[in-house]
Amino acid sequence: MEIAVVGTQSFTLGFQLAGVTRILNPPNEEEMQQDLRQLLNDKEVGIVVIDAADLLKMPDRLRIQLSDSISPTFLGIGTEQDNTLREQIKSAIGVDLWK
Amino acid sequence: MALDIKPTRSELINLKRRIKQTQNGYNLLKLKRDGLFYEFRILLSEMIEAKQALVNTFIEAKQAINLASSIEGGLAVKSAAIAIAQSPEVEVSRHNIMGVVVPKVEGRYLSQTLEERGLGLIGGSPYLDEAADSYGTLIESIVKAAEMESTLKRLLVEIEATKRRVNALEFKVIPEMQEAQSFIQLRLEEMEREETFRLKRFKNK
Numbered sequence: 001m002e003i004a005v006v007g008t009q010s011f012t013l014g015f016q017l018a019g020v021t022r023i024l025n026p027p028n029e030e031e032m033q034q035d036l037r038q039l040l041n042d043k044e045v046g047i048v049v050i051d052a053a054d055l056l057k058m059p060d061r062l063r064i065q066l067s068d069s070i071s072p073t074f075l076g077i078g079t080e081q082d083n084t085l086r087e088q089i090k091s092a093i094g095v096d097l098w099k
Numbered sequence: 100m101a102l103d104i105k106p107t108r109s110e111l112i113n114l115k116r117r118i119k120q121t122q123n124g125y126n127l128l129k130l131k132r133d134g135l136f137y138e139f140r141i142l143l144s145e146m147i148e149a150k151q152a153l154v155n156t157f158i159e160a161k162q163a164i165n166l167a168s169s170i171e172g173g174l175a176v177k178s179a180a181i182a183i184a185q186s187p188e189v190e191v192s193r194h195n196i197m198g199v200v201v202p203k204v205e206g207r208y209l210s211q212t213l214e215e216r217g218l219g220l221i222g223g224s225p226y227l228d229e230a231a232d233s234y235g236t237l238i239e240s241i242v243k244a245a246e247m248e249s250t251l252k253r254l255l256v257e258i259e260a261t262k263r264r265v266n267a268l269e270f271k272v273i274p275e276m277q278e279a280q281s282f283i284q285l286r287l288e289e290m291e292r293e294e295t296f297r298l299k300r301f302k303n304k
Contacts (some may be wrong), residue, residue: 001189014164016180016225018234019187019208027294046189046204047245069189070202070252073245075156085248089143092259097143 004039004072007033011051017079025095029057036066038072045072104279105285116282119274125268139254148248153240154271158232160233167226187238196250199257202245229292273275 004022005015013021022045026032032054039048055063055076066074067084076084086098104110168176188207193200 001191002245003187003189003241013176014160014230014234015238016258017164017173017176017183017231019185020238021186038263045239049241061111068252070152070249073202073204073249075241075245075248077153077241079154079158079161081293088252088255092255096245097140 002044002073003047003049004042005049005066006035006039006055007051016050024074026033030050033058033062036062038068039072039074040065042072048074048097050074055084104283106283106290107286111280111283111287114276114280118273118280121268121273121276125265125273128261128265128268131197132258132265135254135258135261137201138196139251139258142247142251142254146244146251149240149244149247153237156237160230160237160265163226163230163233167224167230170226171224175224176227176230179231183231189242196254197257199253201250201253202246204242204249206239206242207233208245219247263287 003020004024005012005020006026007022007034009025012020012025016023024035024039036048036050036058039045055066055074058066063084066070067088069093086096089098090096104114126293140303150250164176171179183207187209190205192205194203
């Protein structure tokens, strides 16, 4: 299975340098949503890396779909920590254990 | 609440057996919930560390690529990126934690050596190598974090479902069955009293 990276060129360039070939540079938010929806059903992709800032811009429904997906796993990375999993834990267990 | 049950002795025996079975199931589910929660807590502390490490590695990698771009030029970095020969791959297998099937992600060619990268000594530069190495390390952290994140998500779903089942058994199913049991017992006692009274009246005549 492949690793896919979605984001701006400055975000994906480093991954390309590390050998990742499945690079997607959508020019706007609509196309990014479309690309992410396609990746959700792609059986060849194991992990999708996305800029955490871009992930926050996505509609709530899509964000929930992405965070619920296991294969592929969508991982938001950025200079700030992504709090989606923390929120999921809070709603499922009722206590904030992320401390 | 209207009880739609036949107040017979056989129904009472059946109900007692079902209550016992349900209580056994309830105890087992409680053990499963606690076990899952224990696994979850262990993984969560590892995940918190992994996420923090991921942020730090990303910052370092970003600095390395920015340095390479500013020294070598954006075009040189892009052409080097296109020339990379080997691409990282992930293998997803499955393993079991207390009945929950969780993915196990293993990576291949995540961080590459100078030869594997295929740029050659003349084509590359120390800054490009440094950036590629940093991103290789970042991809290793990503694979680790992705495995943990999907495991945690699956465990969370299972914990939530088990918690609901335990609560339903504890607060709805078992109390209703116990209520039905006491209703049958009362009804049978009453029927017995009626029968004794009828016999007494019959004897007096």
